[in-house]
Amino acid sequence: MFALRRPLVKAALLAAIGGVTGVGVLHYANLLDYNEMGAVRIGRAGVTVAQIAVDYKWSLFWMKDPPSSEAYRKELSKIHLRSAEKLKELCCINKGAFVKVGQHLGSLDYLVPTEYVDTMKSLYNDAPQTPFEDILKVLRKDLGRDPRTVFRKIDPEPLGAASLAQVHKAELNDGTTVAVKVQHSKVERQSRSDITAVKVLLVAVSKIFPTFQFVWLAEETEKILPMELDFLNEGRNCERLGKSLSRFPFVKVPKIYWDLSTKRVLTMEYCEGGRIDDLQYYRANHISVSDVFTKISKVFNEMIFVNGYVHCDPHPGNMLVSKSPLGTPILTILDHGVHMQISEPTRLSYSKLWLSMLDADVEGMKKFASELGVGDMFDIFACMLTARSWTGVRSGIQNSVLSDGEMFDIKRKISMLLPEISDILNKVPRDVLLILKTNDLLRGISYKLKVQNDPHVFTTASLACTRVVYREKINHADSPLAALKLVGNMLWTLFKIKIFEFYLTIFPNRNPLIL
Structure with a gap:
């Protein structure tokens, strides 16, 4: 029996020795990480x-x-x-x-x-950053030529590094300045x-x-990661978003250079500006913080409620602010790897839920939160969406100022409500998870800019939700006359909100709802 095993033992020993030797050679040759x-x-x-x-x-x-x-x-x-x-x-x-x-x-x-x-x-x-030598290797492999024949120069120091890629400032042979996004080689x-x-x-x-x-959390990352790893998909997202937001002259997305883009390399227009949360930049360039955040609110409310096509990663590094030749703020939106199409049922229920919260309509909140799968935990869900206490939601989120005491109370209760919050996150439609992420990133920007109590945030949401809800009613009207009447009601409601918004622009520190 032992004699039969000896060849196996010798083979195993040889394999082990060979494996260890191979690993050692690769290690010392810097070929094994x-x-x-x-x-x-x-x-x-x-x-x-x-x-x-x-x-x-x-x-x-x-x-x-x-x-x-x-x-x-x-x-x-x-x-x-x-x-x-x-x-x-x-x-x-x-x-x-x-x-x-x-x-x-x-x-x-x-x-x-x-x-x-x-x-x-x-x-x-x-x-973490990838060494510049590895960046050049990716460029050489994906573009099929020496990067020095494509770019007159590339800054070795990245403009920014993210989880999947980093961006370098470069100059084309014709002198055009571009931003080159290069995927980390091993991702x-x-x-x-x-x-x-x-x-x-x-x-x-x-x-x-x-x-x-x-x-x-892992399931959502697994779902969106392949999309983020395809930079050609990101380029298409960028162009689509630019078209869907074309009615906003203050919104800019970078131009894509398709002939210098691949699945791992995205060459795009280099956009100037300061980070969206850089208060020092606002002061130095005499830019109104309130005006900029009102524009952000309009753009993202349009995406979420009206278009149903949303940029889901609006962290401060992905948005820039600058001034137009006329002196008005320009909002530049970068990094278009994570875009989401919200399903029609979710978009309508979510819009109606927000309108209910803006109207302090508890029964409406319960009904439309249930349509999103939340059930009896609608009150916690409303607090999650608004970052307000239930008392603040019931009294009307646009009718009260978020105090430091209320913020402390909310944060203190989070750990106590983790089971309920976790249950809600497992029940809601998957696209709502990315909406929640988007909301929280935008809310974080509002805190950094100190405009979390700006009532324009609520008027822009009211305008978007009103348009969505009335359009659904108009589409399902019983007769042309009923549809016409609904159009009139919608226009009158929008007019009243616009008048209130104009009042807030003229008297920014006098919100009659909180006097």
Whole structure:
């Protein structure tokens, strides 16, 4: 028996020696990057999640105070912060899809604990960079020629680095300045296994912590990642959005240079301007913060409620503000990898829900939130959408100012409502998840610009929702006369909102609704 096994043992030993020798040679020749190995990346993620799970279980096991106590909340906040830092470190080491999931988590303000949001938000600005030599390799391979024959010069220092790519300023041979977006060389190869790993880990976490049901986060990333990795798709999105927003003269999207674009390289017009949240830029260029955010509100309300075609990643790095020759603000929208078409039923129910919240119509909120699958948790859902307390929603969100006390109360209650919030996120249509992300990113910009109480935000939403709701009624009118009457009612309602909006423009600090 032993004699039969000896050849197998010798073969196994030779294979092992050969494998170790091969790994050693590749390592010393700098041809092997351990971080690329799926087992290493998954193992690292598993260790991090295990550490976080043990931290929660062990730290809270010894807590003698009840969960409603201040001492318990303080201890939980410390654990949230430690865990968020561990997750951020994991994202930065594993890069790629892990950074994308971390960024998504950081955009869910008022949906996950503040400690996670504040920590993961930094991934939008601190995403790992690819060395310039590797960028040149991607350009050479995808464009089929030496980059130096295409570009007169390319700035080695990127304008910005994101989870999947980084952008470099360059100059064409004819002197035209362009921005060249180049995909990180290893992202596509690693993305499929990374998403599978994230999904498995989130399922495991949901078993350990039944209140943490965020598997949808990996599922949504898995769904949109292939679209984001195709830069030709991003170019088409950019052009489509530009056409759908053509009625707004203050909106700009970059021109795409199709002959210098591939699935991993996107060459586009270089757009000047300051970051949308840079208050110093506003002051230096004498730009009205309120005017800019009113324009942002108009554009995104048009996308969500009217067109149903939405740019779903409006973080501050993806929007620029500048001045036209006439001195009026210009809003430039960048990074068009994540666009979403909202289904017609979702768009109509969502519009009616917002109109109900603007009218403080509780029964309407309940009805239209139910159409979106929320059921009896409509009150929590309304608070999630508006980032207001239920008291504030019931009294009319446009009739009251969001105070520091109300903000503190909302943030304090988030950790207490995590099971309900998690349940809602698992029930709503998938396109609503990206709307929630979009809302939270825009809300974050409003806080940075200190315009979260600007009533123009609500008038622009009222205008968009009114148009949507009345158009549906007109399309289903019983007779031409009934349709004509509805058109008249719509125009009168829009006129009243416009008059109020004009009043706010003339007297920006005198909102009669809150006097």
